[in-house]
Amino acid sequence: MPFSRDSVLPHLYVNGRFLGRSVTGVERFAHMVLDRLHDRQPADGRAPGVTILAPPGIERPAKWPRFGFRTVGSGGGHRWEQLSLPAAAKGGVLVGLCNSNPVRPRRALTVIHDAAVYDFGQGFARSYRLLHRTLGRILARRSHIATVSRFSQARLAAILRLPLADITVIPNAADHIRAIAPDPAILARHALTPGRYLLIVGSFAPNKNLPRTIAAFQSIARPEDRLVLVGAAVKSFAANGIDSVPDGVILPGRIDDESLMALYANARALVFPSLYEGFGIPPLEAMQFGTPVVASTIAPVREVCDDAALYCDPEDATALGTAMRRMLDDDDLHLRLSAAARARALAFRWEDSADRLLEAVAAIG
CATH class of the missing domain: 3.40.50.2000 (Glycogen Phosphorylase B;)
Structure with a gap:
């Protein structure tokens, strides 16, 4: 069932670390879902329901004027994400769209796009593989997990020892x-x-x-x-x-x-x-x-x-x-x-992906 636009949602804080990276498949997902959420924001100057939290050095994206935007903390990378980001997201749900998020907030949604670091480790540097395997297991206990396919849902559920129904599927699209x-x-x-x-x-x-x-x-x-x-x-x-x-x-x-x-x-x-x-x-x-x-x-x-x-x-x-x-x-x-x-x-639309994201956020409350 499509997400109801009349639903009352908590404020969404978006982990904006991805904005400092080149756009590949994972970052494209983030941009497209946020584009569709931006289309739904009021244009009359009222406080937006979405605020991007970014590390220093990242400029406010011009294409999303209806979103809030704040530069928070100092530094960058995983250190910024774990130490500076959590306090800035208090009072809402922190959404990480690109495989990582801080481990402290309980009201958080993290999109882990696949289980490749566990299933196909030879494709990654050892340090990256160890970091993201550990981070994924901690986030599975601290954050709501989403992914992009039923296959990845099943693999992550098995590896992270989560009930299948606890992992939301938010597919990619290409429209x-x-x-x-x-x-x-x-x-x-x-x-x-x-x-x-x-x-x-x-x-x-x-x-x-x-x-x-x-x-x-x-x-x-x-x-x-x-x-x-x-x-x-x-x-x-x-x-x-x-x-x-x-x-x-x-x-x-x-x-x-x-x-x-x-x-x-x-x-x-x-x-x-x-x-x-x-x-x-x-x-x-x-x-x-x-x-x-x-x-x-x-x-x-x-x-x-x-x-x-x-x-x-x-x-x-x-x-x-x-x-x-x-x-x-x-x-x-x-x-x-x-x-x-x-x-x-025709079976895949970014509009539907945005709906599924909001359904997951509404369930977190």
């Missing part, structure tokens, strides 16, 4: 990208033919499975085929034991959102071969354009993509290659999955 006008100049720049290239959006992080996927592409590629990797750099190939960028693989480098939207809109398919995810945002972004997905069989990706993807075992290079070749060659399959992708994209 914000409909407001971004694609810039097709990137296709000409890299000699890409619309509908004749495969796209990967991801880095060489271990869970993204790129070396195996590149090898799979090489095994099935014809001279005219292209695989476009957004997010991977040339130096990453050497670090992963690949001497040079393979034929047919295109690296656009750092690109803006308009260029990325053009790549999504004109790709034959998105390839998303992850070994581990908490959600899987790129498939949902691709589906906004009706672009089909060659997807890993892991549970969170199935949760997001449902029947709008061609699935394959991410640890089987032969299966990956076969799926890519089939998506390039089978027009009937492509047409069916394109229609399914457009329909699936």
